[in-house]
Amino acid sequence: MEFKDYYKILGLERTVTADDIKRAYRTLARKFHPDVSKEAGAEARFKEIGEAYEVLQDPEKRAAYDQLGARWQPGQEFTPPPDWGAGFEFTRGTVSPEEAVEFSDFFSSLFGNFARQADAHRARGEDRHAKIVIPLEDAFHGATRTITLRAPQLDAQGRVVLREHTLNVRIPKGIRDGQLIRLAGQGAPGAGGASGGDLYLEVHFDPHALYRVEGHDLSFTLPLAPWEAALGATVKAPTPTGVVEVKIPPGSQSGRRLRLKGRGIPGEPAGDLYLVLNVMLPPADTERAKELYHAMARDLAFNPRQALGV
Amino acid sequence: MEQDILTGSVIGDEAVLSIEELARACGAEVQWIIELVTVGLLEPQGAETTRWRFRAADLSCARRVARLQRDFDASLDAAAVMLDLLDQIEELRARLKRAGLDVDEGLRW
Numbered sequence: 307m308e309f310k311d312y313y314k315i316l317g318l319e320r321t322v323t324a325d326d327i328k329r330a331y332r333t334l335a336r337k338f339h340p341d342v343s344k345e346a347g348a349e350a351r352f353k354e355i356g357e358a359y360e361v362l363q364d365p366e367k368r369a370a371y372d373q374l375g376a377r378w379q380p381g382q383e384f385t386p387p388p389d390w391g392a393g394f395e396f397t398r399g400t401v402s403p404e405e406a407v408e409f410s411d412f413f414s415s416l417f418g419n420f421a422r423q424a425d426a427h428r429a430r431g432e433d434r435h436a437k438i439v440i441p442l443e444d445a446f447h448g449a450t451r452t453i454t455l456r457a458p459q460l461d462a463q464g465r466v467v468l469r470e471h472t473l474n475v476r477i478p479k480g481i482r483d484g485q486l487i488r489l490a491g492q493g494a495p496g497a498g499g500a501s502g503g504d505l506y507l508e509v510h511f512d513p514h515a516l517y518r519v520e521g522h523d524l525s526f527t528l529p530l531a532p533w534e535a536a537l538g539a540t541v542k543a544p545t546p547t548g549v550v551e552v553k554i555p556p557g558s559q560s561g562r563r564l565r566l567k568g569r570g571i572p573g574e575p576a577g578d579l580y581l582v583l584n585v586m587l588p589p590a591d592t593e594r595a596k597e598l599y600h601a602m603a604r605d606l607a608f609n610p611r612q613a614l615g616v
Numbered sequence: 617m618e619q620d621i622l623t624g625s626v627i628g629d630e631a632v633l634s635i636e637e638l639a640r641a642c643g644a645e646v647q648w649i650i651e652l653v654t655v656g657l658l659e660p661q662g663a664e665t666t667r668w669r670f671r672a673a674d675l676s677c678a679r680r681v682a683r684l685q686r687d688f689d690a691s692l693d694a695a696a697v698m699l700d701l702l703d704q705i706e707e708l709r710a711r712l713k714r715a716g717l718d719v720d721e722g723l724r725w
Contacts, residue, residue, distance in 0.1 A: 335687055341680050342702065356687075433641045435679070450621050474621045486672045487624040506641060506675070507624070518714075 307411045311380035312358035312371065320375065324363070331359040357409045360417075367417060374416075386415050414468055431494035431503035438487075438507045440477055442514045442524075445571045446546045448479035453507070457494070475507065480573040482522055483511045516544065522577030523570045525563070527584050530554060535585045545569050545579055552581065560585045631661040631669035638670045642678050652678055657696050 313320050316330045335356075336342065340349040361367045370390075378384060438453055454472050475487065486506050493503025517524040528543055538556035542549050545566065552564065562583045570577025590596045602608075627633065639646045650665065652658045657677060660668035677699065684695040 332688075339683075339687055341683055342698070430640075432643060435641075472619070474619050476621050476623045478623075478626060481626060482628060484628075484672060484676070486627040486675065488627055489622050489624040492622065504641070505624075506627075508676070 307384055307415065309378040309380055309382045309384035310358075310410060310412045311375075312361050313375075314380060315354055315358040316362065318362075320372065324365075327359070327362045331355065331363070335359075353408050354410075357413050360409070361413070371416070384412060384415075390416065411468070428498035428500045429496060430500045431496040433503040433506060434493040435506045435508065437510060438475070439510045439512055440481075442511045442517060442519065443546060444477045445481050445511070446479065449477045451475055451477055455505075473505075477509075480571060481509055482571055482573075483509065483519055485509050517546065519571075522573055523580060524577065525580035525582055528552070528564075528581040529584050529586045530558070532585055532587065535559065535583065543581060554583070558583050558585075627672045627675070629671055629673075631671050631674075633670040633675065635660075635665060635668050635670070638675060638678060641675055642682055644678075644682060649678065651692060652681060655692055655696055657681060657692075657699070 313322075316327065316334065318326060318330050322330075335352065338345065338348045338352040338355060340352055343352075345351075361371050374387070374390075377387075434455075434457070436453065436455055438451060440449065440451055443449075444451070452472055452474050454470055456468050456470055473489070473492065475489065477487075481487070486508055489505040489507065491502045492505035495502045511519055517526050524546070526544075528541075530539075530541065533539075534541060534554055535558045536556065538558075539554045540551050541554060543552045547569070550566070550569075552566070554564075560583055564581040564583065566579040566581065568576040569579035588595060590599050633641070635646055635649050639649050642649075649658070653660060653668070658670065658674045660670050660674070662668045680699060681692070681695045684690050684698055685692070688694075690698065
């Protein structure tokens with residue numbers, strides 16, 4: 307694993323005071339908090355900042371880390387020295403084991419023991435949360451998806467280690483963005499024979515190349531030729547369940563929305579599929595095409611700016 | 617290795633979570649959920665506390681409040697204002713997107 311320079315992550319010198327550390331953390335947290343920031347990679351950055359702060363805000367952890375710091379460079383291949391942590395007593399700190407799961411291997415190799423389970427009194431396991439991103443098509447056909455989660459477990463010596471585990475989860479037909487799939491007993495294991503917590507999977511769709519999703523409705527832009535829009539036509543349109551023929555009413559303008567009832571995400575009731583019409587102009591790139599445009603200009607007496615009074 | 621396929625229950629717009637389930641899912645006390653309801657952040661269905669039922673959106677909302685309170689030392693009221701503003705930004709972004717404007721290109725903060 308790589309050595310992490312927690313000072314550098316917070317943009318600080320090693321000599322700073324506890325107040326400086328808190329201030330730097332607060333400033334960066336505001337900037338990268340995933341609930342507040344839309345910066346690319348904000349979530350990963352926020353975790354890194356949180357991890358750095360977790361170590362540096364705690365005098366014991368900071369002192370132990372500072373002893374290491376002189377010997378290692380950021381990015382350098384790292385293994386904890388045999389005398390690591392001697393003379394220090396790490397307390398649990400401000401983060402819960404669930405949050406610490408998100409921290410790096412570097413962190414857990416140094417401070418992972420803090421989550422050692424104190425006693426074996428009977429207690430239900432904590433609930434866990436994860437996100438699963440699925441293609442929109444899963445909502446139409448249902449699917450089975452595999453997710454990999456990192457969770458703390460006790461090893462043979464009673465230390466907490468992070469293990470990856472894989473779950474196969476059935477995605478039911480009709481699922482929508484933002485819904486939760488609750489898997490009973492798949493959260494943290496219980497202590498003393500109590501039942502495990504639940505796992506809540508928050509479902510999100512991959513952005514789709516064609517369809518925009520709103521609740522259980524979908525919409526997409528359907529291009530039309532001017533004569534199809536003006537005269538009316540029956541044209542082919544894609545839908546998530548196959549190509550359909552759509553009747554375009556005469557006199558349709560760009561921006562008009564046509565609703566295909568029940569063609570959105572399945573369910574009771576099923577969502578709708580909206581086609582947003584967009585009239586495309588044929589290029590005037592041949593003599594014949596130019597002639598046709600000239601004929602329209604001459605014969606139609608059309609002023610698209612009439613409403614503007616000019 | 618052949619693994620079982622897990623089937624869960626879907627939580628969406630129908631209010632199904634009890635106050636105990638919601639509190640547990642947030643790693644919080646029942647009393648904290650009651651405070652969220654009191655300030656109007658959550659609007660459960662059902663009259664008495666024991667009959668309250670919450671939706672998926674309530675769980676995401678409560679977990680966001682918990683994170684804002686923890687990470688910014690925000691009071692419940694401050695967190696509520698933050699959430700309102702964030703929701704407004706989200707709504708405006710969605711509108712821009714519907715209007716065909718790429719939000720991520722032009723707006724950064």
